Amino acid sequence: MSPRTGRPADVAGVRGQNLALLVQDVRRHGPTTRAEVSARTGLARASLTTMVPELVTAGLLRETPGTAGPRGGRPVAPIVFDGSRMAIASVEITVSDVLVETADLAGRRLRLDGAPHGRPLGDPDAVVAVITTLLDDHTRTLRELGVDLGMVVVIMPAPLAGDPPVVLASSDFEWRRFDLLAAITALRPDLAGRCLLVNDANMATIAEAQALGxxxxxxxxxxxxxxxxxxxxxxxxxxxxxxxxxxxxxxxxxxxxxxxxxxxxxxxxxxxxxxxxxxxxxxxxxxxxxxxxxxxxxxxxxxxxxxxxxxxxxxxxxxxxxxxxxxxxxxxxxxxxxxxxxxxxxxxxxxxxxxxxxxxxxxxxxxxxxxxxxxxxxxxxxxRLGARAARIGAAGHAVEQLLGTPLWLSNFMS
Structure with missing residues (x-):
């Protein structure tokens, strides 16, 4: 096939979109059956026969024990979202500390700890050093558990703007237009393209609103x-x-x-x-x-x-x-x-x-x-969520970003 046709990329794109659609549907509606997924999403049941085992092997989905239907026959094994082999690291910067909480894609906490940064006014690099040291420790823990670090989401108590976002200003730290993500990835190049920067109150808003349901x-x-x-x-x-x-x-x-x-x-x-x-x-x-x-x-x-x-x-x-x-x-x-x-x-x-x-x-x-x-x-x-509100919201936001990105899913499954 000629590379000029673009067909391989098209096939990969469709595959990624289908994987994203399948994972997101099961995450919202699971436990669910293949037939139910097909009815909701329009994905062909033949395609699901191939994709579900692949996602199970990757640790994103899990099959539960099947039960026979009312007329007997082969047991139907409902599928649920798993996410146990991939983690999100939520990095929360407070006025006195850096807190890092890692959890798998289903929200199961794997590690939480922090360290004081001393509030070095006007010196963001000192805070970045604390962040990357903690991330190094968490990365080692995840490797020992056999879990990959999928994304890092940094939670900042300050106005943000731009794409990718930068810290506009922080009266708590005396920062002005600081590119926090660039500073982190300069010390951890492996995280390039896998970091998000979010506002603490926005993330807490999302989490607390969802908790009302x-x-x-x-x-x-x-x-x-x-x-x-x-x-x-x-x-x-x-x-x-x-x-x-x-x-x-x-x-x-x-x-x-x-x-x-x-x-x-x-x-x-x-x-x-x-x-x-x-x-x-x-x-x-x-x-x-x-x-x-x-x-x-x-x-x-x-x-x-x-x-x-x-x-x-x-x-x-x-x-x-x-x-x-x-x-x-x-x-x-x-x-x-x-x-x-x-x-x-x-x-x-x-x-x-x-x-x-x-x-x-x-x-x-x-x-x-x-x-x-x-x-x-x-x-x-x-x-309802106390001190974890922003971290819960940020982790959920990061999971949505990951699972809603067809290219990431396609690369992850390849």
């Missing part, structure tokens, strides 16, 4: 996520899609103006959401500024949560004041995006019952009753 009830298609730990972040899902905006910074709630003329903000204005209800403001009101300065914001926030739970009046008052601001922002968000749920993550989920959120918000003479008395049915609810 139950087996008999799908997750709502319109969700807003707000979280606070070392700052304030968030994300919006509308119509089932994450809002990213023109430059990838579609929802940065920290600088929503809530109190004109209020506390000064690092952006130069006064009364921004983060200035009024961010961790530094709340910690100051709770009498924990000194601890934040000496031990770091993460340690101080953990102490704040413990004091609130222990009944400390100053800590509870500080959190309740933040709750008033959160309620005001939530009203603006409700009027802007009309979400089915607003999820509060970070430490706000830990102190949710002490935020003092009213059951009714008012705008003029109109009353918006969100029935917050029953969190499982309410409008504002605490996050």
């Amino acid at each position: 139950d087996p008999g009830s799908p997750a709502p298609a319109d969700v807003v996520y707000l979280k606070s730990l070392t700052g304030i972040g968030g994300g919006v899902i509308t119509g089932g899609r994450l809002v990213t905006g023109n430059r990838g910074i579609g929802f940065e709630p920290g600088h929503i103006l809530v109190r004109p003329g209020g506390r000064p903000c690092v952006c130069g204005r006064h009364g921004c959401f983060i200035a009024e209800a961010g961790p530094e403001a709340v910690l100051g009101d709770a009498g924990l500024s000194a601890l934040a300065g000496s031990a770091g914001i993460s340690v101080a926030v953990a102490e704040l949560v413990e004091r609130v739970r222990g009944g400390d009046p100053q800590a509870r008052s500080a959190v309740a004041s933040a709750g008033e601001v959160i309620a005001s922002v939530t009203l603006d968000i409700a009027l802007t995006f009309d979400p089915a749920r607003v999820v509060l993550g970070g430490y706000w989920a830990d102190v949710f019952d002490h935020l003092g959120l009213p059951q009714t918000l008012q705008l003029g003479d109109d009353s918006f009753d969100f029935a917050w008395a029953a969190p499982e049915d309410g409008f504002i609810v605490p996050g």
Whole structure:
């Protein structure tokens, strides 16, 4: 066959598309039979007879014990998604540490650990060195387990933009337009083309929105996520899609103006959401500024949560004041995006019952009753996933990228 016809590439492309279609269908609907897959996808049953065993051998699918049909005959062996021989490494950069969690494609955790980076302001290469050292350790562990590292997804608490994305700016680290992926792959060339860079709040938004669903009830298609730990972040899902905006910074709630003329903000204005209800403001009101300065914001926030739970009046008052601001922002968000749920993550989920959120918000003479008395049915609810939310969302995003890429699947199976 002449290479000028392009037919070999066409055949490989079709094969990859069929493999991707098959794997994604089984992942969504398994356990399922070949006949059911064929009916849903349009793939010929003869093709499935060839592709399923190949994917089983590759560790992407698994056949379960078969059962005979109602009329007897050959047992039907349902197939399920496996993914045990390929892993995703989720690298989360926090204000104090780098955390790396590796899990197989089905979400089974294989290893989780981290290391402090010392927060070297203006020196991203020092953080990159910590990242690659941890990735080296995880790669060795995966080899010992007989698992391949399929993709690395780096989770950054900062606005990102570009294709491939770069860190636009980070006030936590004093970075400006830094190409984090290029720096990582310069030290780990084997990861070139296999790294993603994502925003932490966006990934947590996806994960927490999906966590709202139950087996008999799908997750709502319109969700807003707000979280606070070392700052304030968030994300919006509308119509089932994450809002990213023109430059990838579609929802940065920290600088929503809530109190004109209020506390000064690092952006130069006064009364921004983060200035009024961010961790530094709340910690100051709770009498924990000194601890934040000496031990770091993460340690101080953990102490704040413990004091609130222990009944400390100053800590509870500080959190309740933040709750008033959160309620005001939530009203603006409700009027802007009309979400089915607003999820509060970070430490706000830990102190949710002490935020003092009213059951009714008012705008003029109109009353918006969100029935917050029953969190499982309410409008504002605490996050369910805790500190792992961003890593869970990032890993799921990476798996979707891998399994939805026909070329990758075709190469992996060759």
